[in-house]
Amino acid sequence: MSRQSFSGLSLLWRGLSRHAGWQKQWRKPEPKARYDAIIVGGGGHGLGAAYYLAKEHGLANIAVLEKGWIGGGNTGRNTTIIRSNYLFNESAALYDHSVKLWENLSQVLNYNVMFSPRGVMMLAHTVHDIQVIKRHVHANRCNGVDNEWLEPAQAKEFCPPLNIEENIRYPVLGAALQRRGGTARHDAVAWGYARAADALGVDIIENCEVTGIRRDAGGAVEGLDTTRGVIHSRKVGISAAGHTSVILALAGVQVPLESYPLQALVSEPVKPIFPCVVMSNTIHAYISQSDKGELVIGAGTDAYTSYTQRGALHINMHTLDAICELFPNFRRLRMMRNWGGIVDVTPDRSPIIAKTPVPGLYVNCGWGTGGFKATPGSAHVFAWTIARDEPHPINAPFTIERFRDGHLIDEAAAAAVAH
């Protein structure tokens, strides 16, 4: 179907005509009986995978099934941090692939995802932090990923609200800065991919929960039972974050995942005060300022596995303790909302983007606490994997079998990862 194009001129024109005549951004189709490929999960990763399947692999007949509404899971619940300064070669390739796609995503989708490469600064508070972070800086630069070491005064210059006094509980001893990192608008990512995928003929079907996976005599996937009826397809990609284990269990597939609550919170909106993203893994604080003016703050995961999309208050308090010490200006700010999402965590804190033992069933999961940054890259290589029935070179290491074979991509121990 033809699609209105967004531009400054079209915005001005519609504004002058009192915003009448805007089209719906995507259709609300009834599910067809059969598709060439189905993506389960209408978050950024799933919608993106459908978009790239249609755009780059020529599949015309694709559906995205979403249990609730698109972008209502972790895509709409995260702190929107984008960076690629991971330690290992495999991770650096995957996350930097994503950052490169972010850089042109608004133009490619004709939808403003508000990607803002304002710089991501990761703080060091101990001698060990300094050693680990400097190792990351050098490893990143060897992999062509920008990252630089800042002394405390330089960190303060880059982020003026930062407290670099030496008499605080965890003084800032330095920082790593990835200038290409930043933030994007989470909802716009889901909506932009949905709109672009819909324009290529992808059916986006909301309120459609998968209740069974149908398999033929040979064991291969032949369709899905859903709350909106049986839908046939020989290719099914699961992109369901915290509920991946539940859906894969329908086909008897087990993956090494545990689902944990991860919380975030926002302050009341204030004038622009915070120019970048600051993360501290040691004391669990992640902070940036949204374009609406709210400070967006991320905490660590809760201790226990859960599917409740809520967590304990003491986790947030722990994070706010750190924020108030690092940014004394914010001590009197009121927090407006907090919420939780359910993140699927692998033992090595790296994702799984792979074929499963069931022919025709593919999985993109295990993004844990840091999946938003990877949305375009993850979707891009997952679409490749589904279309060609073999992994893209970038996601080839991210198999399920790596846990059996010992080829872990152990970003957990590497500690540049926020979790």
Next chain:
Amino acid sequence: MLLIVCPYCGKRPEIEFTYGGQAHLARPDQPSQLDDQAWAEFLYMRSNTKGVYAERWRHARGCGRFFNALRDTTSDHFLAFYKTGEPRPVLSTSPAPPAQSVAARTDAAASPVTERKI
């Protein structure tokens, strides 16, 4: 924050405890006999249950002991607490709670297992 009933010390706030993951995972008796797949399953595969889940907790800032609990991961309500080594309690949907988990059952009374939304 969860209220957790240590079988040795009684009801305490969650911050006194550390989490120990899935319960009833026994280390293989004959490690050298296992192939890689079996090792991977022991080390990394967890049921990640959506529903009633048997899990370990440790009263780290109290008596220091490990114990087990049954918790509904769709509501975070505890259904039973029991000592390490004891078998997993069989839950019935009848109102009579198992003897050793009276306190926990009182907390969870408003949420019997049948109430779960799947």
